[in-house]
Amino acid sequence: PELKPLLDGVSSLMQAVERYSQMKFTRISVQLAHYPGDGVGYVTHRDAPLDLNGADKERRQLTLICYLNADWEPYHGGALKLYPHSRDPSLQSLSLDDATTAEAKRKAREWESIEVQPKLGTIVAFVSDMEHEVLPVHHPRMAVTVWMYAKNPPFPFGSCKPIPTCSSTPVGGVSRPSAHSGQPPIEGPCSPASPRQAVWSGAARFLPTFRTNEQIFVSIASYRDPECQRTIRSLFAKARRPRNVFVGVVHQVAMPTDAHCFEIGYDYPQQVREVRLPHSMATGPCYARHMAQQLYSGEHYYLQIDSHMRFVSDWDVKLIQWLEECQAAGYPKPVLTTYPPDYRPKGVEGPTVVADLPDDVDHLNALPTVLCAKGFVVHEASHDAQGEGHELLRLQGKTLLKRPSGPVPSLFYAAGFHFSESSTIWEVPYDPSLEYVFFGEESTMLLRLWTRGYDLFAPPETVIYHLWTRSYRPTFWENAGNAS
Structure with missing residues (x-):
């Protein structure tokens, strides 16, 4: 029985x-x-x-x-x-x-x-x-x-x-x-199978x-990125409670060429769940983030980041604190999101050398950023079969003049920095059918989050930094020529 x-x-x-x-x-x-x-x-x-x-x-x-x-x-x-x-x-x-x-x-x-x-x-x-x-x-x-x-x-x-x-x-x-968890069922997209x-x-x-209300699942999609290993090392090293941090990372790599992407060890390797895929299968961030979400294992909080980030001390407790402040203010489903500042040293020009990038960013002490509309831009990736380009909304992170006392309401969404309760994983899961969608990723997620009752906020302090150059690594666009 x-x-x-x-x-x-x-x-x-x-x-x-x-x-x-x-x-x-x-x-x-x-x-x-x-x-x-x-x-x-x-x-x-x-x-x-x-x-x-x-x-x-x-x-x-x-x-x-x-x-x-x-x-x-x-x-x-x-x-x-x-x-x-x-x-x-x-x-x-x-x-x-x-x-x-x-x-x-x-x-x-x-x-x-x-x-x-x-x-x-x-x-x-x-x-x-x-x-x-x-x-x-x-x-x-x-x-x-x-x-x-x-x-x-x-x-x-x-x-x-x-x-x-x-x-x-x-x-x-x-x-x-499960029925006794008190959580709603998945209502994810049902597009035709890829x-x-x-x-x-x-x-x-x-x-x-679900297990406890303190654990954080960190989703990372990485494409041939040697900075990913340093990102994982940084998030564990700078967390106040690293044993509550669990990582799900999807590596899209060309082996053995990309062996340098796995040279550096980090603490708590048993808390890192990895999938390694041939880079030729990569079709952009949406499918990779969808795959990373499959590595979720019941943690209460969800942090989605890019594979080239640095963290400041106590980032984990600060993010949870700010999320709770939003909830206490009457927003039951908040998301903290923004374009973080760059961790590349100022004044550096030309190709980025990974070895020159800092591991510790506590001293940068950058003012926080909030997302703003930059304008509608015709991007080469938006051209249709007839060669006609379509305008895409582009965003930018604007630095605030001073640190606010709490999270700042935001109109826009950044896929490379998303912190919320993990309900977003099943209420607004990533759609794996959005192949070769890059600049449209954030617009579609913004609409889906908003219509499911989520409110967006920018963090009042900078706790995560981002590397804003791609010069040191390949991108998934190298596969676009093989797309049907």
């Missing part, structure tokens, strides 16, 4: 996948797995043989794992590690007799891996012929595994698309909070519900 809700959910998931993929499941099998915590994991394997041209024979098609481990901590080990590119036909064809291609295959397999912590309330689903392993387990660990069988050919590599988030069954995307390949290669994550 205790497993009935889970099996009912599996049945709903099967129906949703059948509707979406034309897959017809024939049966399921269920296994209860227990690891005693003696340091043993499970070696890399597949739940079904890899046969991407498979004949019509019954086989495991989808694996679903539900974790039953309360109070699980990262130091317990036991993470599930998935290797989506283990299904890539181009990698299967590489000859391992050559050491160079063998190393290339190993690196591709490792850099595209996804780790899932086996916490109570987490469910992960993935195609059964994907390689995966259980890392060494140092604490008793239990999970229920469900295999779904079908006679269809297997999902082809790179063909799985995101399932629309408005489905009544939360398959992929941010999970709906024709581009799904990042997760058929994997869907269900995330646990």
